[in-house]
Amino acid sequence: MWRVRKVKTITVLGAGSWGTALAMVLADNGHTVNLWGHKAEQMEEINSKHTNEKYLKGIKLPEGIKGFSDLSGALEGVETVILAVPTKAVREVLQKVKKTVSNPVIIVHVSKGIEPDTLLRISEMITEEMDDRSLRDVVVLSGPSHAEEVSLRHPTTVTVSSVNMEAAEHVQDLFMNQHFRVYTNPDVVGVEIGGALKNIIALAAGITDGLGYGDNAKAALITRGLAEIARLGSKMGANPLTFSGLTGIGDLIVTCTSVHSRNWRAGNQLGKGMKLQNVLDDMGMVVEGVRTTKAAHQLARKYNVQMPITQALYEVLFNDVPPKQAVDSLMGRMKTHEMEDLFNILGEKMTE
DSSP states (O other): OOOOSSOOEEEEEOOSHHHHHHHHHHHHTTOEEEEEOSOHHHHHHHHHHSOBTTTBTTOOOOTTEEEESOHHHHHTTOSEEEEOSOGGGHHHHHHHHHHHOSSOEEEEEOOOOBOTTTOOBHHHHHHHHOOTTTEEEEEEEESSOOHHHHHTTOOEEEEEEOSSHHHHHHHHHHHOSSSEEEEEOSOHHHHHHHHHHHHHHHHHHHHHHHTTOHHHHHHHHHHHHHHHHHHHHHHTTOOGGGGGSIIIIIHHHHHHHOTTOHHHHHHHHHHTTOOHHHHHHHHOSOOHHHHHHHHHHHHHHHHTOOOHHHHHHHHHHHSOOOHHHHHHHHHTSOOOOTTHHHHHHHHHHHHO
16 A cells, blocks of 8 residues: 655645645645635634535544644645645735745645736746745646545545656655545646646536537537647647646546536536526636636637637627527537647647
8 A cells, every 4th residue: 555655744725625625635644734714713613623514515524634714823834835725816825825934835736727817827826926935846736636526535536747846746645545646747837728728618518518408519528628728738838648638638527527516517507597697606616717718718819729619618708698609609610620630739749
């Protein structure tokens, strides 16, 4: 059986479902976990009842998880920080971390998004906000993983990536156990792009399900959605093979087909006729795909990449185009060769 090399104290920033589930994995491996959230009553529940009912209903948390509403207490003396907050909160939280830590830390980000307007990936946002005094390395953790299933200790596989593979392997050792298998991949761009853009396709898949279009339509969306992701990712410097792995097709499948997926659920409600703001209010949690659709729309224009699914979803989300009209416009596009994308991507890579 695989064993953790050395027990440590690790801080998880963000006590939502994913941050809490990852805290459970780390605690199962014998680590002490400081789980930070800004709501004192939630942290009190974690410490007194060992539950986080709002986000992981019915789950008993390991006693090795300690809740903190005080950031300085949560960060005291730690070397590794798991950043599990929504993309829109990343900069605000990092600014506080930078002022608080007393030594350079490894930041492992587990969120999946791209910042609109700046068009920065989360690892780039981290590097921009932190400095040499506060940041040692950045690691990305991504892959097909619903918090609800991780908290039940169901078999899960993910990928960690960093420009410093020693840092990636360090994080691999922290998390890996018999339920939670961790692979390494040096392609940071591909891992982040795959993890972020799959939420767009999941929204679209939810819409087609909400419209009642069935499995044929969803299979087409997943397949052509992967082509879009690979097309843009390759232009941005990613290895095309990354998108055939866990953070590409793996994450895409699980997010487009599972009722656990917030993005699929949001799209499903849009397909049934609900307005976007009502959907977001009803969800009660961040739907990263909405913000990412705006960023990907901007990236497609920047890199001159055709992304018809992203474009159609953008029209639904931000220009009030009816979902059925958007799907019909996708089906009415000019004919093309299915392998054209693959030929173009491989051709570009061979000439580099």
